[in-house]
Amino acid sequence: MTPLVIGLIGMGALVLLIFARVPVAIAMGLVGFCGYAALNGVPKALTILGQVPFDIGTGYALSVVPLFILMGDIAMRAGMSARLYDAARACFAGQRGSLALATLGACAAFGAICGSSLATAATMTKVAIPEMDRVGYDTRLSTGAVAAGGTLGILIPPSIPLVIYSIIAEQSVSRLFAATLIPCFVLTGLYMLVVVALLIFKRTWAPSDPQMSVRQRISAALSVWDVLILFGVTIGGIYAGWFTPNQAAAVGAFGAWLLGIARGRLTLFSTWQALSEAIRTSCMLFMIVICAVVLSYFIVQTDMPSLLVGLVRQWQVSPVVLMILIVMFYVVMGCFLDGFGMILITVPIFLPMVTQSGFDPIWFGVILVIVIELGLIHPPVGMNIFVIQAQAPQIPVYKIYQGIVPFLVAPFVLLGLLIAFPEIALWLPNQLFTPR
Amino acid sequence: MRLLAAICRAALGVAALALAGIALVTVADIVMGNVFRRPIIGAYEMVETGMAFVVFLGVPEIFRTARNITVDLVDHFLGDRAIGAFRFVGALASVVFAAIMAYAMLGPASDAARYGDVKADTGIPVVVLWAPVLIGMALAIVGSLFRLVRRGSEADRT
16 A cells, blocks of 8 residues: 555544544544554554653643643633723723623733633633623624634634644744734724624614713723733733743743732632643643644655645646635534644645745644634534533523624635735734744 | 542642742743843753643543543434444543553653663753653553543543
């Protein structure tokens, strides 16, 4: 059997195992190990499987993952999300749909200190949905806004999927963080436009909100000083060159803890809970990364990436058409696969093809995170939808699906803008760092 | 079973302490380097050592509680028996993979012990990093065996 045939059998087995409820990490690890053994023999496969987990698990660069996760967990337990919501609400007070707009703003701001979509959606479900319910918002609007806003958590830096991508694609985390900042603002604006447009046609979905005095607005805005400091020091510190991403993550985790203690919102017990939860999430991710790297050793040996590059050259597909096809592929895959799984399985195959077609790998990282975001909110999997449903079980899932549909337009528009104008993502990193 | 849960949670606790340690060492290194111009020598290696504890001592609890991400799309189309069979396959695959991985790690770990490899700045023996790796993997095997016996009945995540 040729390496390519073994590769194709391996990919088929991977899909089968994943759909047979074998954990994604285990499926990737088993296929990677068996495939590599089929190509190079069991002793070499054992060498890879013995050394790769150790190298990844003890890598300094990857300490950024548990530290940023810890920062988000601590920020969540320190009640920063609720204050962000109040501040955002004060900004939009007096406008119809102000609470939905505030939810989106607060999600973006919380994402700036959290890095996880699920955590952002889970937190905002608790904070925003009861309040919107109380004043009579239609559940389709309230849940749609939270599900869509939750996705901003992985686009705005610090973004855990981007860190994972940076490792697989061997790209700078700082550049990637800089590249997502403007797209995140654009996407937040697009989501807000969706709310405004929706309320033109469905005025009954949201009552008008009472005005707030200037004093109330200033007071609410000032209450989030700690979040501003945290984001400014950590992410601003990376942009300014004060810290490496690892150092920024440690400073962020420590800073979030200090601020939580200073505000009287954190106890030793809640600190311990945050540490334990950060470990659980990190270990789950590390298992996926380790197994995906084992799988990528196998994929590289099968020559599938170079075959794909050759096919694209042979068919003379234009780069833009290629990118549209890749985006469509990811949107379909997002119906079935978890975002991290998608990054780890596909990047080793697609990245050579993407770079050969003249695209910047930093720009591709941004595209990738946006399509993963889509996967978080579009049916049938849509993890954010399940997170909301788990915490607000009184809301039927079909209502959440109905609510999310209008919001799906925004990421597609952003993808179109990014394909047409890559500078939306590349301008800021080229300004902050030496252009490549 | 309670003993296994207690051991896995204790390992998770050590991992949590290691994570706190990593954050503190990194922050202390920044402060010492910028304020006193005396960065902590070997901070980088301390973080690497801490990471071995963070990653591998948290793994047993992930295997024991089936926190590894699973795609449960088939659940909507199949009956309970079929789903139970799939869960069994998933748990079996986890045991097999954890066992192969642990076996594969024995070679490099014993090499590190035999040759007395140490970290350059701190002198930490590399085998110290291998200890949590092997303990974690051994507990992960036991944890996934526990799932296999229980047929992966609850707590699966999508």
